[in-house]
Amino acid sequence: MLERLIEKLDALSQDFEQKAASVKTEQELQALRVEFLGKKGHLTQFFRHLAELPPEQKPLLGQKVNQLKNQFQKRIQEISDSLQNKAVSAAEIDVTLPGNRPFAGRLHPLMQVLDEIKEIFKGMGFTVEMGPEAETDYYNFEALNIPKDHPSRDLQDTFYLAHNQMLLRTHTSPVQIRTMESRKPPIRIIAPGRCFRNDTPDATHSPMFHQVEGLVVDEGVSFADLKGVLLSFMQKLFGKNTKIRFRPSFFPFTEPSAEYDVSCIMCGGKGCRVCKDTGWLEISGAGMVDPAVFGFVEYDAEKYTGYAFGMGVERIAMLKYQIGDIRMFYENNVRFLTQF
Ligand SMILES: [Zn+2]
Incomplete structure (x- = not known):
């Protein structure tokens, strides 16, 4: 039972990375978050399996699931940051906007x-x-x-x-x-x-x-x-x-x-x-x-x-x-x- 669950977790991790790599918009990122970390998300399902395991196996699986949860959250945050940076730099290269003249100072x-x-x-x-x-x-x-x-x-x-x-x-x-x-x-x-x-x-x-x-x-x-x-x-x-x-x-x-x-x-x-x-x-x-x-x-x-x-x-x-x-x-x- 435990081995099978761990195999499933590995597969889930791969699935997540594949989908994360193709995210291009805030909406897609939100969908990814819901799919894996939402209340009915894949990872949340595994916490339910924990209850079914014998007590000595619970810590191992619990640890695995938490690791994966942190990994997913970190990855989602990275994608969110990079999407925001792209949005800012897209705005900055609007060549039709007037430029910001730096204050150069001058002689008194x-x-x-x-x-x-x-x-x-x-x-x-x-x-x-x-x-x-x-x-x-x-x-x-x-x-x-x-x-x-x-x-x-x-x-x-x-x-x-x-x-x-x-x-x-x-x-x-x-x-x-x-x-x-x-x-x-x-x-x-x-x-x-x-x-x-x-x-x-x-x-x-x-x-x-x-x-x-x-x-x-x-x-x-x-x-x-x-x-x-x-x-x-x-x-x-x-x-x-x-x-x-x-x-x-x-x-x-x-x-x-x-x-x-x-x-x-x-x-x-x-x-x-x-x-x-x-x-x-x-x-x-x-x-x-x-x-x-x-x-x-x-x-x-x-x-x-x-x-x-x-x-x-x-x-x-x-x-x-x-x-x-x-x-x-x-x-x-x-x-x-x-x-x-
Ligand atoms: Zn005068």
């Missing part, structure tokens, strides 16, 4: 503007110089003719690094000193980079910001050269009708010094909300290098003259893209950043 708007600034100056024969962001007092202040009691050294403005007596540079001007120390004129550089000041963040202030400074030193360099270079730069950046103007100012490292403005890029100088009806937009400072600064780098102030200028990258980007709040550059909001 500030870096885009900085690249544009660099390219314009490179086109005018300037080289790009870099320097450290943590500076000594000497390079950030003293060599730029900013003595110990000057207000811009104030603890309110400068981040001092207490452990090593250094500070986070408040401008990129130290790069000018480092460059002049390491070479002789002619010098024709721009120094772009991050700067730090202890400002409370608001719509126009950030404790970290980007500057580009320019320095030209040679024989016979004049204020007219400075004006020509800045005008040419602003026209390349904002359009050929852009004008510039200078207003007298003071900086410790230039003499004479000036603030320079560009004609409003929104209204062309007629007056609007952006330029507060003045027709002009303030950019930054410029001037002729103070001979005292040449003293620090051992240049002959009788022989050489030079000019220097600065500009804020955030300020230019805000004007160019009509951005009303400097903090938006640093919030890493993808909806903002993907617009550029």
